[in-house]
Amino acid sequence: MKRKARPVEKEVNVWDWNSSLWSYGFQDLNTSVPASFSTSISNVPYFDLRIYRESVVKSLIKAHSKDMYRLLGNIHFDGEYYRVKWANSGEWEYCWDLAVKVQFFGKMLGMTLYPKRLVSQKEKRIVYRSMILVNPYQLWDAALVSKFWNLQERVEYLIARILFHECIHVMISLGNILPSGFGHTDIYLEFRKMFEISVSKKLSTELHNVQFRLWNLVLFGAAGSENEKKLLERVQEIYEFLINEKYSNQKTGKAFSFPPNNKSIARKYAWIAAVKAGGSRQVSKRVWQVEVRRLSIALRELFDGIDTELSNIGFTWK
Numbered sequence: 637m638k639r640k641a642r643p644v645e646k647e648v649n650v651w652d653w654n655s656s657l658w659s660y661g662f663q664d665l666n667t668s669v670p671a672s673f674s675t676s677i678s679n680v681p682y683f684d685l686r687i688y689r690e691s692v693v694k695s696l697i698k699a700h701s702k703d704m705y706r707l708l709g710n711i712h713f714d715g716e717y718y719r720v721k722w723a724n725s726g727e728w729e730y731c732w733d734l735a736v737k738v739q740f741f742g743k744m745l746g747m748t749l750y751p752k753r754l755v756s757q758k759e760k761r762i763v764y765r766s767m768i769l770v771n772p773y774q775l776w777d778a779a780l781v782s783k784f785w786n787l788q789e790r791v792e793y794l795i796a797r798i799l800f801h802e803c804i805h806v807m808i809s810l811g812n813i814l815p816s817g818f819g820h821t822d823i824y825l826e827f828r829k830m831f832e833i834s835v836s837k838k839l840s841t842e843l844h845n846v847q848f849r850l851w852n853l854v855l856f857g858a859a860g861s862e863n864e865k866k867l868l869e870r871v872q873e874i875y876e877f878l879i880n881e882k883y884s885n886q887k888t889g890k891a892f893s894f895p896p897n898n899k900s901i902a903r904k905y906a907w908i909a910a911v912k913a914g915g916s917r918q919v920s921k922r923v924w925q926v927e928v929r930r931l932s933i934a935l936r937e938l939f940d941g942i943d944t945e946l947s948n949i950g951f952t953w954k
């Protein structure tokens with residue numbers, strides 16, 4: 637059954653850098669690429685991305701997660717919204733629309749915009765809309781080229797891997813937002829387990845170290861007008877973002893035999909977290925950078941602790 641949602645009128649401007657995108661979505665910036673790459677990226681040769689086959693990308697995903705395949709089954713990667721989930725709870729209907737777009741856009745691997753909530757009182761319907769952008773710019777990455785000589789297969793693998801990662805964010809949002817029972821997938825439950833471990837007593841030292849660094853960074857980035865409650869909420873929000881990324885990176889790494897390590901995840905996302913916190917508004921760049929490094933170290937210790945605790949309870953990845 638195909639249920640296609642009406643295309644949305646011009647929402648494209650939400651991708652714009654000026655639309656406080658840093659605070660409203662998941663960005664998977666690859667900070668491990670050498671600086672020189674940023675100059676070559678603006679000269680990406682013309683390349684027709686349409687050589688990928690959607691069916692192949694979907695079957696690559698199906699091999700690793702049936703739940704995710706169910707989510708993506710009926711949609712096309714054309715940037716239009718498709719209804720992927722709907723459920724009734726009480727007299728209200730909850731719906732989820734998802735759009736996927738594949739295109740080159742700079743140095744970001746992928747990006748998921750936080751769900752936009754549309755409420756229709758008349759129809760008693762709440763619609764959530766998420767947009768995933770997939771940027772397979774690593775197409776000429778040496779390791780990937782030697783793994784897939786065939787360009788078409790390489791594009792398909794790369795799109796599947798990025799989409800898998802971004803879909804995890806969507807599935808976690810689904811689980812957090814939809815009435816309980818409707819959005820509870822294997823992926824959501826696994827993520828919850830990891831999150832609970834991260835805030836458990838056993839890791840309280842590591843947790844407090846991370847929160848302390850985040851608090852400092854939020855103060856460094858504060859505009860000055862926010863009250864303490866607001867700042868604490870920001871700390872919590874960024875903390876959840878970091879555990880979300882730890883889970884997404886690890887899960888995708890396992891599925892696509894591309895294992896990341898805690899050190900690299902911590903380094904990459906400590907920086908994004910610090911930018912999300914507001915940057916170096918209140919202090920010098922140098923002071924800010926030192927704090928980002930301290931967050932990265934604290935984060936790595938927390939991530940290592942999570943792995944140890946998960947293996948202690950006999951957690952196995954699905």
Ligand SMILES: [Zn+2]
Nearest residue numbers: 662664881884
């Ligand atoms: Zn991510």
